[in-house]
Amino acid sequence: MSSRINIEKVTTNVKKVLMIAAENDAIKGAKVGGMADVIRDLPPALAKVDVYVDVAMPNYGFIAKDNNADFIAKVVVKFGANLETIDVYKIPAPYLTASDSQAKNSQAQNGQLTSSVYLFDHHFFNSPDNQVYTEGCADRPFAEDATKFALFNLAVAQAYVDGVIKPVDTLHMHDWHAGMLVMLRAFAPEYAALKGIPCVFSIHNLALQGIRPIRDDVSSFTAWFPELSRLLTQEQKAQICDPRYPHCINPMKMGIELSDKVHLVSPTYANEVLMPSDHQNGFFGGEGLEGSLQDKHHRGDIVGILNGCVYDESNSKSNTKVERIKAIKPVTTKDISQVFEGAQQAVIKWLGKSEWIKSVDQIALSRLQILTTKQSKPSTECDFLMTSVGRLTDQKVLLLRQPHANSGSSSSANSSSTLQALLDNLKQLKPKAVFILLGSGDKQIAAEFQKVGANNDNFVFLNGYDDALSSTLYQFGELFMMPSSFEPCGISQLLAMKHGQVCIAHGVGGLRDTIADKQNGWLFEGNNLQHQSEQLLLVMKNALSLHNDKAAEYLSMRQSASEVRFTWHHAAKQYLSKLYGE
Structure with a gap:
């Protein structure tokens, strides 16, 4: 595939970030867990410190239609033995108000301060009841979802190098659903340009890792990326394989091993995941990936930042926002x-x-x-x-x-x-x-x-x-x-x-x-x-x-x-x- 864009940093006093996520509660029907709250609430908060966020996510068959999205491009990728065409739509970020997106300096005139949601549409991403995730079989966990997100990650990478997605300063991936994009950035020759963009990987729930076989299944690494699987060295394979199941790949591990920084959503959890889990005694820690997390920690690349909460606000006389603290009364x-x-x-x-x-x-x-x-x-x-x-x-x-x-x-x-x-x-x-x-x-x-x-x-x-x-x-x-x-x-x-x-x-x-x-x-x-x-x-x-x-x-x-x-x-x-x- 061609790489038409000259990938470069955004040269303004603001920063642009592309978040890749499976959920987003700013959009009706796209929430399952806490990640969706983060993707809803974090971007508007970041805009107030001059960080503007674009979000890439699957369309799931309904979001573009429900939100009158603009069709902007088709992306063609080699996925398995076939060429797959993915339609890309775009809507303005639903979480930014007019004042949030108002120009703050001259760079605003060329659109660098706007934020958008990119929606990737393909029949692999859809379910009959418009659900974000598919309830897989016990004997083939994550099979449908892993295939869905493998293609989605590939499409996002291609859209970026094709210039469909505007250049950003940082790539920010969320949970295992975006782990294969971190892998493509690190190992796929056609996406080598992405290495020049710093990559952050956020872990919201380490218990879910998207583990699938390396081969011998239609939902496996070699089935998705046959050419790339032949190019990988033994050292590279070790970085993407699960430490407990060496015949399987682990997208969560890909994100941990191959990103520049790993973010956990609270300081205490950032320490807990460095220790092995002991389920029988009620401790849930690194869930088999503590070795990779410890290596990252020793390099100083583990960061624990607590999620926030949205509180009621009102304007004071000085036009600054303050929280309204009400006197609590007994429940009647x-x-x-x-x-x-x-x-x-x-x-x-x-x-x-x-x-x-x-x-x-x-x-x-x-x-x-x-x-x-x-x-x-x-x-x-x-x-x-x-x-x-x-x-x-x-x-x-x-x-x-x-x-x-x-x-x-x-x-x-x-x-x-x-x-x-x-x-x-x-x-x-x-x-x-x-x-x-x-x-x-x-x-x-x-x-x-x-x-x-x-x-x-x-x-x-x-x-x-x-x-x-x-x-x-x-x-x-x-x-x-x-x-x-x-x-x-x-x-x-x-x-x-x-x-x-x-x-x-x-x-x-x-x-x-x-x-x-x-x-x-x-x-x-x-x-x-x-x-x-x-x-x-x-x-x-x-x-x-x-x-x-x-x-x-x-x-x-x-x-x-x-x-x-x-x-x-x-x-x-x-x-x-x-x-x-x-």
């Missing part, structure tokens, strides 16, 4: 009634999207109707809400699934769980309290929580996601549960704290960096899964006892939580100085 029964009503509306919407009524939704709706009726009677109304919002994965809820230490059984299928013990303690200390858990994901976890929901009148399990409902839960809960086994940064605890809800969280990753134990929340630890679960229950008892016995002190903790600020502006300044070479 009227507030709780609003939560129940919002939850019912969310479940009804979910029911309307399906031809069949799912038992989990029927159980939740029935429970909510009973609770709503009780709210009309002062003697039975709910007076305390404990909440949790998050994906149903073992990362988030493994501890809740652990057999309770006093159950007398080592089998989680035949014993009481930590979740059940938690609900029992809640019933004892707060007889009229309710725990609402909102989340979707793993079907087995959902089935377990469905049974718990059917057997406990103080637990509502909502198997789905709804933006309005999640906001209501953050706003009107008084105790937020976040027992993640690992948490690279976490956004749920920041959203809960912003609204004055204190959190109980495992003292790992970004949770440790954002929650001050016994000041604006509670942290628990433990040297194995059982110990961690025991400490979770103990801390919850202490929190509920404080609310019962010292309500003013508990309210003061809620106020402290609401006043904490982890701003994207602060994070953006660190990106500029530590990642983009201020």
Whole structure:
């Protein structure tokens, strides 16, 4: 393929960055996890420190149409045995306001201060239900998605050297989905010009790595890049192969080994990933890639920068922006009634999207109707809400699934769980309290929580996601549960704290960096899964006892939580100085 552009640095007092990512919550339908929040919130913060971000992402079959995108080019690449044509569309960055993109100097006149989203369209990138990721088979994990992102990465590289994408100062790749672009930059002769552009690789979740075979599968390295696979030296192959499965390539490892800097989304997580994981004892660290991360760390190329959160702002008399800190008030029964009503509306919407009524939704709706009726009677109304919002994965809820230490059984299928013990303690200390858990994901976890929901009148399990409902839960809960086994940064605890809800969280990753134990929340630890679960229950008892016995002190903790600020502006300044070479 031809390389028509003369790749050079942008020669202005501003910087241009191209981010390559699978998700972007600035665009409807393009969010799955926390990465999407970062791609939504970080670029506008960077614009305020003169870093302007373009984003490249797959179109997924619907984004260009839904956003009236402009078609700008076709890109042709050799992928496997075929020539594939990818259409490229462009839309203005949806996250920049007119004032953000306003010219700051004379260079603005040639468009160097504008930001865009480049959308790459090919049938490999589409799914029948317009989903970002494909649910693969257990015996071929990541097969469809790895092929999709291999072609996407190749198309982005070609679009850059063809001049379809404007020159930038830095390439910034996010998670394994962009790892093969780092590899192409390092090893593919036709993209050697990309080596002149500094490359940053951000890790949002090290547990997902996109591992695929080297050969003997239609979704394999040699199937995607047959010519390149023959050119690689043994040393180069070692840089892209998984250390545990030498017959497999690892896109996450590619990004770590072959980028200039590796960014982790909190300082504590940046230290945790340098140590080997010990899953049996509840520690999630380097997930097999600690060797590569340690090498990078020894060279000074590992950077931990905490993600930010968006806070309400208003203009002061000096026209500078200040955060509005509101006095936190006790949650009322009227507030709780609003939560129940919002939850019912969310479940009804979910029911309307399906031809069949799912038992989990029927159980939740029935429970909510009973609770709503009780709210009309002062003697039975709910007076305390404990909440949790998050994906149903073992990362988030493994501890809740652990057999309770006093159950007398080592089998989680035949014993009481930590979740059940938690609900029992809640019933004892707060007889009229309710725990609402909102989340979707793993079907087995959902089935377990469905049974718990059917057997406990103080637990509502909502198997789905709804933006309005999640906001209501953050706003009107008084105790937020976040027992993640690992948490690279976490956004749920920041959203809960912003609204004055204190959190109980495992003292790992970004949770440790954002929650001050016994000041604006509670942290628990433990040297194995059982110990961690025991400490979770103990801390919850202490929190509920404080609310019962010292309500003013508990309210003061809620106020402290609401006043904490982890701003994207602060994070953006660190990106500029530590990642983009201020």
